[in-house]
Amino acid sequence: MAGVLETLAFLRDPDFARSRFERYGDVYETSLLGQRTVFIRGEQAIADLFAQGDAIQGWWPDSVRQLLGPLSLANRNGVDHKARRRVVGQLFASAALRRYSPEIVALVEALNQELLAAPAPVALVPRLRRFAFSVIATTVLGLDGGDRDALFEDFETWCQGLFSLPFALPGTPFARALQARKRLLLRLGCVLHKAQAAAASGAPLAAGGLDLLAGGLDEAGLPLADDDVAEQLLLLLFAGYETTASSLSCLLLTLLQHPAELAWLLAELDGLSWPPAEGEAVSAYDALRAPRLEAVVKEVMRLTPPVGGFFRRTLEPIALAGVLVPAERVVQVSITASQRHGADPAELAAFRPQRHLEPDTNVFLLPYGGGERVCLGKALAELDIRLLAVGLLKQLSFALEPDQDLTLMVIPSPSPKDGLLVRLRPRTAQDP
Numbered sequence: 001m002a003g004v005l006e007t008l009a010f011l012r013d014p015d016f017a018r019s020r021f022e023r024y025g026d027v028y029e030t031s032l033l034g035q036r037t038v039f040i041r042g043e044q045a046i047a048d049l050f051a052q053g054d055a056i057q058g059w060w061p062d063s064v065r066q067l068l069g070p071l072s073l074a075n076r077n078g079v080d081h082k083a084r085r086r087v088v089g090q091l092f093a094s095a096a097l098r099r100y101s102p103e104i105v106a107l108v109e110a111l112n113q114e115l116l117a118a119p120a121p122v123a124l125v126p127r128l129r130r131f132a133f134s135v136i137a138t139t140v141l142g143l144d145g146g147d148r149d150a151l152f153e154d155f156e157t158w159c160q161g162l163f164s165l166p167f168a169l170p171g172t173p174f175a176r177a178l179q180a181r182k183r184l185l186l187r188l189g190c191v192l193h194k195a196q197a198a199a200a201s202g203a204p205l206a207a208g209g210l211d212l213l214a215g216g217l218d219e220a221g222l223p224l225a226d227d228d229v230a231e232q233l234l235l236l237l238f239a240g241y242e243t244t245a246s247s248l249s250c251l252l253l254t255l256l257q258h259p260a261e262l263a264w265l266l267a268e269l270d271g272l273s274w275p276p277a278e279g280e281a282v283s284a285y286d287a288l289r290a291p292r293l294e295a296v297v298k299e300v301m302r303l304t305p306p307v308g309g310f311f312r313r314t315l316e317p318i319a320l321a322g323v324l325v326p327a328e329r330v331v332q333v334s335i336t337a338s339q340r341h342g343a344d345p346a347e348l349a350a351f352r353p354q355r356h357l358e359p360d361t362n363v364f365l366l367p368y369g370g371g372e373r374v375c376l377g378k379a380l381a382e383l384d385i386r387l388l389a390v391g392l393l394k395q396l397s398f399a400l401e402p403d404q405d406l407t408l409m410v411i412p413s414p415s416p417k418d419g420l421l422v423r424l425r426p427r428t429a430q431d432p
């Protein structure tokens with residue numbers, strides 16, 4: 001009974017983890033859906049977890065594990081996991097990002113035009129979701145508009161099953177998601193074959209980065225099978241879509257709620273040109289050239305991390321921040337609680353991007369995770385966010401529509417309830 005009440009509280013109470021950390025300390029155990037689960041927060045407990053090597057493994061709820069599939073690197077461990085990370089990581093190397101960046105700039109420009117043409121008020125969230133999906137589908141998979149739309153529909157159905165009960169009764173979100181998974185893998189297989197055929201004929205790939213996967217080897221030194229690669233591509237859509245969309249929505253929402261910080265940022269952006277010079281998109285707005293932008297993005301990710309937490313499973317007893325955690329426990333690392341945890345919680349709850357530019361700043365940040373499973377797409381996500389922020393904020397003036405619910409839904413990722421309704425117009429020299 002206590003386990004059921006805990007599960008209900010976990011699903012309903014946005015303050016679930018924080019209130020229990022306050023009561024029980026940085027490492028505490030509870031029961032969720034019959035699974036003994038240990039919640040942890042704070043630098044020490046997390047550093048101890050990352051140092052565990054083979055005593056821990058990756059873990060996902062059943063629904064996510066089944067929808068990602070047995071070959072996905074998210075469901076693999078040890079040498080299998082490392083081999084696939086090496087292959088997939090090639091899609092996010094600096095040279096790959098340079099190749100993708102003109103497409104991302106073009107997608108930002110297209111969004112800009114679309115927003116200006118849309119009747120007011122405009123809901124930003126669905127458009128930012130579409131943008132985040134298009135970036136991965138275009139840059140990594142090399143898809144054009146029509147193929148992207150076909151994939152998007154099945155992908156949304158698949159996403160709706162991710163955090164549902166994993167019973168495949170006909171008509172349930174999980175059953176529909178399993179069907180969508182089959183279709184998605186077929187489509188991804190076709191995309192892969194096209195890229196392989198282009199590579200075999202010596203023709204340059206029209207778009208995307210799939211040629212970068214050629215020669216990828218598994219843990220036994222053998223080429224990765226096509227169905228294996230297709231599952232890694234499905235993982236990339238999952239890992240990169242909702243997360244990036246959430247970070248973009250929260251960035252715009254937070255800035256519109258904090259006009260002084262928005263004006264502070266715009267003063268920096270006014271000194272930078274848009275679009276970036278050819279070949280310069282990757283570095284034009286980096287931390288060196290746009291330190292305020294970097295600070296704003298970090299601060300939004302600190303207060304509203306797209307991924308609130310991640311999981312591991314213990315295979316042996318381990319000690320985290322001096323607390324013994326038995327074998328066969330799921331450990332949930334709370335990113336949200338850790339990033340707000342410190343000597344002065346009220347100050348840490350405030351949006352103050354300047355803190356990241358102070359010389360003695362000592363803020364704990366973990367939005368992309370850490371250790372052996374640190375986010376593979378971090379560099380692409382950061383590039384997306386910088387290009388979109390500069391491209392939209394320099395060119396458009398936004399006003400929040402009154403009387404809308406701006407409360408954040410938190411599952412699967414933070415997003416304002418009413419879709420972030422705004423009125424917008426081209427930005428002029430008189431605008432702040």
Ligand code: HEM
Nearest residue numbers: 239240243244247306307310367368369373375376377381
């Ligand atoms: C703002 C955007 C993003 C955030 C906040 C984010 C966050 C994270 C976090 C916290 C993890 C660690 C999960 C764990 O330890 O179990 C992770 C893993 C991962 N991310 Fe991201 N991510 C973002 C964007 C992306 C993008 C754009 C891609 C690729 C297109 C991507 C690909 C991955 C992959 C493949 C993993 C699994 C790594 C592994 O299990 O070894 N992410 N991400």
